[in-house]
Amino acid sequence: MxxxxxxxxxxxxxxxxxxxxxxxxxxxxxxxxxxxxxxxxxxxxxxxxxxxxxxxxxxxxxxxxxxPVRVRCNSCGAESEALANKLLCKTCGDWHTTVIGxxxxxxxxxxxxxxxxxxxxxxx
Amino acid sequence: MCDTCGCNITHGNESLIKPGGKLARTKSGKEAVTVLHSLLQENDHTAHHNREHFDQHNVLAINLMSSPGAGKTSLLEATIQLLDPSIRIAVIEGDLETENDAERIRKHGVKAIQIATGSACHLDAHMIHQALHNLELNEYDVVFIENVGNLVCPASFDLGQHHNVVLLSVPEGDDKPSKYPVMFRSADLVMISKADLLPILDDFKSEHARRYLQDIASTAPVIELSAKTKSGMTQWLDWIKQQISNRKDYLKQHPVQSGHAHQHEHEHLSQRREGAKNTKVISDKAIPETGSPL
Structure with missing residues (x-):
């Protein structure tokens, strides 16, 4: 703890x-x-x-x-909310993302x- | 985030501090102070300081993390046996109690410092700082920090290491990256340890573990390794050598200021607290406790 x-x-x-x-x-x-x-x-x-x-x-x-967890996609540039263990781009589905929040x-x-x-x- | 240039204002929190946001209001007779500092500011400061010490002495620091029993100490023992002898190793061991792991390392003739954390479930930068007082850094090329076996708490504390290596042992199951995303996201290298058990525990699929790592956007390389059969050791040892070389190149281009003024008279606030008093650093007595130039 x-x-x-x-x-x-x-x-x-x-x-x-x-x-x-x-x-x-x-x-x-x-x-x-x-x-x-x-x-x-x-x-x-x-x-x-x-x-x-x-x-x-x-x-x-x-x-x-x-x-909230937010990611920016390194491929398509879209920003989206994500789950802590599913940091995928909601727009194109790519896993190459950067956590921005x-x-x-x-x-x-x-x-x-x-x-x-x-x-x-x-x-x- | 550095707490000074405004980079700590993220997409996540900027709405809170805009006019009309939750942090902008002030009740009469009271003063609202906007802070925007990391809660771990003091730890991060000490971690930065530790990293400066490592860099000044051209030492690579690697933080090993995993659940208890994933094979961190066995990995270190195999590493000591097989790593090029010209690469000088020291180990800092973190455990709640006992000096067992440090003893195992010392049997191989390698300097080991045991930190007994008492009730603390993780190492923090202050504990590493204390341990560094018992280590002549210019005698080593690599310092391995074996963190307390725990897939949760150690992930939140920067120690001043250059790289995090997270072990996932085959008996634990391949979905650990999904269950402990914070820990596995911190990894610069993921090691699937006890890989000799893969044929027996065939419900562990390496490709599943890799997919769960992709789900958390991890780009860390994955090595399957058995400290018992030594399979995968070459890849691991090559990775270490590559990181030593990369660090040396980096420090050639970004030299650390020499004559770094350093006084230890200051007392960290957190060290005054009761919890910190329970932490013991046990030196292996090879070097007098006051002999460090740190």
């Missing part, structure tokens, strides 16, 4: 962003991934609940955007809650 290792890497990035931007907490994290990333969304969400404990993102919602495993965005000015003044 490499999802936990990946989540730890995610938490490192999120914590760094929150620190840089002086955020109070992280409210949501959006990641984008495709079937060819080799990572299971459900396992990642489960691992996230473990990895986020005690961090600035403990209460954050993890939103997973599933990105569906292998992503990316942190897309983070939503932060910033301390408002009033509470900042109180703190000072």
């Amino acid at each position: 490499h999802e936990l290792a990946i989540c730890e890497s995610l938490m490192d990035q999120v914590e760094r962003i929150a620190l840089e931007r002086n955020a109070q907490c992280v409210t949501s994290i959006v990641i984008g991934m495709g079937p060819l990333s080799g990572v299971e969304a459900q396992l990642l969400k489960h691992a996230y609940s473990i990895a986020s404990t005690g961090t600035v993102a403990e209460q954050a919602e993890l939103i997973v955007e599933s990105l 569906g292998d992503e495993l990316m942190l897309l965005s983070v939503e932060l809650e910033k301390p408002d000015e009033l509470s900042a003044e109180v703190l000072h």
Whole structure:
């Protein structure tokens, strides 16, 4: 279950962003991934609940955007959606294709809650 | 994808960041930060760093992956026996527990470093980086990395290798490329191992395995090989020699900057985490652990 290792890497990035931007907490994290990333969304969400404990993102919602597998045909140039284990061109059927989507495993965005000015003044 | 030039914006995710896309919205009192970085950014950074080390010393690094028991260690033993002795080999072994595989390699007089991953189901670039501290790279031409036996997790982690070789053993069945497309898509060479069993396990059809590889758009060459009878070994050894020669030619044209500043005082965030502490690198004690110039 490499999802936990990946989540730890995610938490490192999120914590760094929150620190840089002086955020109070992280409210949501959006990641984008495709079937060819080799990572299971459900396992990642489960691992996230473990990895986020005690961090600035403990209460954050993890939103997973599933990105489709897409290929470009090296023979006819057509682009089409495909299955992870059937990366064939839908137009001409050729198997000489290049994956142009569906292998992503990316942190897309983070939503932060910033301390408002009033509470900042109180703190000072 | 490099996370810097915008090539990480793909057909798959560009709609999300356009105005009106899901990532463009911002609620009041909150700040939405668009990131678009690989989740494995830190691993990929270390992998790049490892590759620089290999290149500086003109060493070819080959990552062997397969399910457990597909014959990776037997393949390495046969390779050590038959490869031109002028080609100097070292092996990095990854297993959850035990030093058995490294012991098997050392019996052939070859340097082997065992990484015991504890509970981790794959090797990552940080583990290889640690192992490289115990290896004098200028003494070798090829470093084989025997990954943890697993057709899922190792495929997601770049280690800094130059080539991936994925073994598919005959007893496993010919449809594995279809069941594990991510792993087999990563292969630069696919080896049908335990090929001596083909006449016995006749439900394994090599042509089916090749067709399943085409289905995942793999252009990797396929070698049928038996480490037991040594059939197919010549093709494998020729492939290795060809890759060594190709790499040397490439590095002549694209020399690595010498005097590459390298400090190891930095502590990787992930190494501070609990999980990383469970990983042990067991040196074979031939070289003092602090003796590496890395």
